[in-house]
Amino acid sequence: MHPATLLSAVDPGWAVAFLSPEIASRMQFGWTISVHIIFASLSIGLAPFIVYFTWKDVRTNDQRYARLRSFWVKVFAAGFVMGTVTGIPMSFQFGTNFPQFAEVAGELIGGPLAFEAKMAFFLEAVFLGVLLYGRERVTDRTYVLSSVLVGVGAWLSGFWILVVNAWMQTPRGYEMVTRSGMEVAKLTDPVAAFLTPRMPWMYVHMMNASVISVALLVAGVSAYIVWKKPDADAWNSALKLAVVLLLVSAPFQAIHGDAYGRHVEDTQPQKFAAMEAHYETGAADLHLLAFPKSLDALTDPRAENLVTVSLPGIGSFLASGGDFDAEVVGLNEYEENPPVALVFWSFRFMVGLGFLFIGLALWGGYLTYRGRLADSTRYLKAMIAASPFGYAALLTGWYVTEIGRQPWVIQGELRTSEAVSSTLTGTEATLTLVGFVVLYVGLILTALYILKWLVREELRSLGVRESSAGRWRGPLPWVTSDD
Amino acid sequence: MTDPLIPVDAYLVESLPEIWFGAVLFALGMYVVLDGFDFGIGMLYATRSDEHERETFLSAFGPVWDANEVWVVAFGTMLLAAFPRVYSRLLADNYLLALGFVVALVFRGLGPELREQRDDVRWKRYADYAFVGGSAFAPLLLGMLAGRWLFGPATLPVVLTGVGLVAVSIVTGAAFLAAKTEPELASELRAYGVGATLAYLGGVVVLLATVVLTDAGGAADAVLSLPVAAVVALSVAFGLGGSVLARRGQYRAWLASALALPTLLTLLVAVLLYPTVYPPTGLLVRDAVVSPLALNLVTVLGFPVLLLVLWYFKFLYGVFSGPIENEGYGG
Numbered sequence: 001m002h003p004a005t006l007l008s009a010v011d012p013g014w015a016v017a018f019l020s021p022e023i024a025s026r027m028q029f030g031w032t033i034s035v036h037i038i039f040a041s042l043s044i045g046l047a048p049f050i051v052y053f054t055w056k057d058v059r060t061n062d063q064r065y066a067r068l069r070s071f072w073v074k075v076f077a078a079g080f081v082m083g084t085v086t087g088i089p090m091s092f093q094f095g096t097n098f099p100q101f102a103e104v105a106g107e108l109i110g111g112p113l114a115f116e117a118k119m120a121f122f123l124e125a126v127f128l129g130v131l132l133y134g135r136e137r138v139t140d141r142t143y144v145l146s147s148v149l150v151g152v153g154a155w156l157s158g159f160w161i162l163v164v165n166a167w168m169q170t171p172r173g174y175e176m177v178t179r180s181g182m183e184v185a186k187l188t189d190p191v192a193a194f195l196t197p198r199m200p201w202m203y204v205h206m207m208n209a210s211v212i213s214v215a216l217l218v219a220g221v222s223a224y225i226v227w228k229k230p231d232a233d234a235w236n237s238a239l240k241l242a243v244v245l246l247l248v249s250a251p252f253q254a255i256h257g258d259a260y261g262r263h264v265e266d267t268q269p270q271k272f273a274a275m276e277a278h279y280e281t282g283a284a285d286l287h288l289l290a291f292p293k294s295l296d297a298l299t300d301p302r303a304e305n306l307v308t309v310s311l312p313g314i315g316s317f318l319a320s321g322g323d324f325d326a327e328v329v330g331l332n333e334y335e336e337n338p339p340v341a342l343v344f345w346s347f348r349f350m351v352g353l354g355f356l357f358i359g360l361a362l363w364g365g366y367l368t369y370r371g372r373l374a375d376s377t378r379y380l381k382a383m384i385a386a387s388p389f390g391y392a393a394l395l396t397g398w399y400v401t402e403i404g405r406q407p408w409v410i411q412g413e414l415r416t417s418e419a420v421s422s423t424l425t426g427t428e429a430t431l432t433l434v435g436f437v438v439l440y441v442g443l444i445l446t447a448l449y450i451l452k453w454l455v456r457e458e459l460r461s462l463g464v465r466e467s468s469a470g471r472w473r474g475p476l477p478w479v480t481s482d483d
Numbered sequence: 484m485t486d487p488l489i490p491v492d493a494y495l496v497e498s499l500p501e502i503w504f505g506a507v508l509f510a511l512g513m514y515v516v517l518d519g520f521d522f523g524i525g526m527l528y529a530t531r532s533d534e535h536e537r538e539t540f541l542s543a544f545g546p547v548w549d550a551n552e553v554w555v556v557a558f559g560t561m562l563l564a565a566f567p568r569v570y571s572r573l574l575a576d577n578y579l580l581a582l583g584f585v586v587a588l589v590f591r592g593l594g595p596e597l598r599e600q601r602d603d604v605r606w607k608r609y610a611d612y613a614f615v616g617g618s619a620f621a622p623l624l625l626g627m628l629a630g631r632w633l634f635g636p637a638t639l640p641v642v643l644t645g646v647g648l649v650a651v652s653i654v655t656g657a658a659f660l661a662a663k664t665e666p667e668l669a670s671e672l673r674a675y676g677v678g679a680t681l682a683y684l685g686g687v688v689v690l691l692a693t694v695v696l697t698d699a700g701g702a703a704d705a706v707l708s709l710p711v712a713a714v715v716a717l718s719v720a721f722g723l724g725g726s727v728l729a730r731r732g733q734y735r736a737w738l739a740s741a742l743a744l745p746t747l748l749t750l751l752v753a754v755l756l757y758p759t760v761y762p763p764t765g766l767l768v769r770d771a772v773v774s775p776l777a778l779n780l781v782t783v784l785g786f787p788v789l790l791l792v793l794w795y796f797k798f799l800y801g802v803f804s805g806p807i808e809n810e811g812y813g814g
Contacts, residue, residue, distance in 0.1 A: 078596060080549070081549065081592055081593070081596050082593075084549055084552060084553075084592060085588060085589040085592040085593060086589070087556070088552070088555065088556060088585050088588055088589075089582065089585040089586075089589075091556050091559050091560060092559065092574060092581055092582065092585050094563070094570075094571075094574075095559075095563070095570050095571050095573065095574025095575060095581070096574045096575060096578050096581050096582055097575075097578075099571030099572065099574065099575035100571070102563060102567055102570055102571040103567050103568050103571045105567075106563055106564070106567020106568070106570070106571075106773060107567065107773045107774060107777040108777075109563070110560065110563040110564030110565070110567055110570075110773070110777070110781070111564050111777065111780055111781045111784070111785075113560040113563060113564065114557070114560040114561050114563070114564040114781060114785060115781075115784060115785065115788070116560070117553060117556040117557045117560045117561075118557060118785060118788045118789060118792055119788050121553045121556060121557075122550065122553050122557070122792045122795060123795070125549045125550040125552070125553045126550045126795040126796065126798070126799045127795075128549065129545075129546040129547060129549065129550055129799055129802075129803070130546075130799065130802055132545075132546065133545060133546040133803070134546070134802050134803070137802050137803070138802060180568075180770060184567075186774050186776075186777075187773075187774065187776050187777040187780070188776070190489075190776070190780050421575040421578070423575055423576060423578075424575065424578055428578050428579060431579075432578075432579070432582050435582075435586065439586065439589060443589070443593070446593065446596075446597060449600065450596075450600055453600050453601070
């Protein structure tokens with residue numbers, strides 16, 4: 001995109017300082033959803049752990065599970081508060097920044113979003129209150145049930161949100177009609193509109209991504225505590241549980257992702273071409289690995305400025321399901337393309353991390369099999385370092401999905417540029433963007449601080465001496481360097 | 484069509500658009516009532532310097548605020564589902580107000596969360612600023628947003644609506660705490676509650692008088708109507724009656740009549756809106772509502788769930804009924 005189009009043309013005096021309403025709105029939505037989704041997927045991924053620990057705790061009265069439940073419920077609660085306070089701005093921004101989108105798609109997205117609030121969000125919020133404060137006030141059975149309902153709420157919430165997003169990728173079940181002088185989408189077939197072709201792919205991929213991210217987080221925290229206190233029984237169990245979960249979920253994600261890619265080629269060929277930086281229509285190679293030859297390749301990845309390890313024709317083979325010479329539509333066929341570099345590199349980043357997770361899972365599985373999981377300092381350190389990467393993969397995966405859909409907000413129907421508020425000024429949009437950036441950076445630091453504090457308290461209660469607990473400035477290596 | 488259970492070309496009942504207008508306002512009312520007393524707790528919190536009392540306040544707030552806050556999401560998404568044009572114009576026209584409100588909610592929600600994390604006087608003070616500031620600005624900005632919804636860009640009525648929501652939140656917050664705490668603290672809270680009641684009732688009268696005199700947003704005629712007069716009369720009755728009950732120390736009864744005030748305020752909003760859904764644009768309920776299939780669908784799937792949600796709240800408040808226990812309900 002030419003820089004001039006990014007800047008507000010309305011007020012030339014301020015043009016240097018303020019972004020255009022469109023670009024500021026997109027950056028703001030992208031930024032706020034990036035932060036929100038970390039907490040939303042924390043709830044989704046942590047829910048099965050919470051249910052399991054709560055059930056084991058109530059059922060067996062085993063102190064290990066009481067300890068794990070108590071710790072992870074606190075993490076869940078802090079994450080849920082963050083998820084709530086960052087989620088409300090999301091539901092408002094459809095109106096404040098993209099009112100044309102809300103108006104055009106209201107009949108299609110309003111229902112699912114309202115169901116999300118009523119069927120899922122309430123369920124989570126109400127029963128989390130019970131889970132956090134009600135241990136002495138309700139029966140064991142109600143208490144376990146509360147943990148299950150919180151989990152169901154989180155997974156149902158993901159369902160309805162993805163109904164909306166999947167519809168934006170592969171819209172159907174509507175017709176365009178003119179209402180009060182405006183073209184809007186009228187719902188004609190709810191089943192088709194809610195269960196779009198993309199929906200099952202997206203739901204499985206996202207729920208599993210959340211599980212992987214949280215398994216890595218649990219593994220990292222457990223590894224750190226085990227490293228500090230090797231005989232911490234509860235945390236040895238948690239580490240093992242996380243590794244087992246990773247052994248299942250990480251390879252599954254790769255297999256599922258491969259098939260998902262073929263579906264994207266079928267339904268959104270432009271996005272697929274951007275993922276592979278495939279410009280000329282024709283047979284496509286599959287770039288297993290790509291390295292930039294020069295700095296230019298970072299912003300403009302294309303075959304001639306990349307060093308690639310490629311399988312000739314395999315791109316075609318995969319996209320077509322068996323034909324090495326199958327024609328894959330290239331980006332040159334389109335008038336306007338998404339920012340290819342962001343999509344291309346995000347995709348590679350996500351896939352690369354996915355393979356790293358499989359490696360870590362297999363390594364951990366082998367150590368578990370040999371009964372040496374807790375003894376391998378190298379493995380513990382690797383897991384500590386890897387604990388934020390699940391979220392990195394999850395976010396870059398979403399960048400592929402969302403940036404790859406550009407210039408459309410509703411694929412083939414409404415452009416993002418047409419969805420932005422016509423009354424919004426660059427000044428207002430830039431102001432709120434800066435505000436959200438500052439606020440949410442503070443929020444992320446707060447979340448990391450809370451995690452650090454919880455870990456420190458846990459170590460203290462395990463009898464690890466303060467001096468050794470505080471030897472690292474942060475308990476987790478990325479706290480000071482990332483985000 | 485794929486689902487013969489849901490009529491495609493006609494509303495399930497003829498008045499379904501009006502019922503949805505009512506349902507959207509109902510969600511707003513639930514929000515203003517429930518999160519309103521959370522805001523009140525947050526603002527009254529500023530009057531306490533004793534650590535023990537502050538923790539008592541936070542214990543009353545802790546288990547319920549998050550669930551209460553979800554009602555604003557229910558309101559927003561129901562408005563989007565039934566009246567997408569109103570949702571989009573209202574928020575787009577009031578960009579800074581709307582986002583200012585959600586940012587205030589962020590501060591309000593994070594304050595107590597942060598406070599627990601560190602035993603450091605300065606840290607706790609900043610966390611308290613966030614909690615109190617967020618609790619005051621959220622109702623102010625939401626009230627102003629409601630004012631813009633009703634009256635358009637008329638500064639004085641808009642500000643007065645905001646201040647009115649702040650005052651009514653203090654009333655319900657004080658009554659809620661008084662009903663759940665020890666007598667000494669309750670009698671101090673009563674003073675704030677009664678003062679805020681009088682300020683609120685006075686504010687409503689000034690607001691409506693201003694609207695009539697300046698015809699803000701062309702709403703003068705709507706204000707001079709029987710339903711508005713009835714709502715105002717009921718507000719005065721419940722406000723004064725509640726204050727009398729408070730003075731007698733009948734705090735549970737005071738709470739019941741205090742909660743009538745935000746309910747009546749929402750009713751006032753509904754009366755001033757109808758038959759339009761966004762007076763400054765002149766959009767009528769029937770013009771702005773979605774097509775029959777979409778509305779029927781959200782009705783069939785949504786209403787049973789709404790009943791279930793109400794049951795959850797009954798359950799939640801049942802679990803945490805009775806006096807506040809200072810150790811955070813033994814969690």
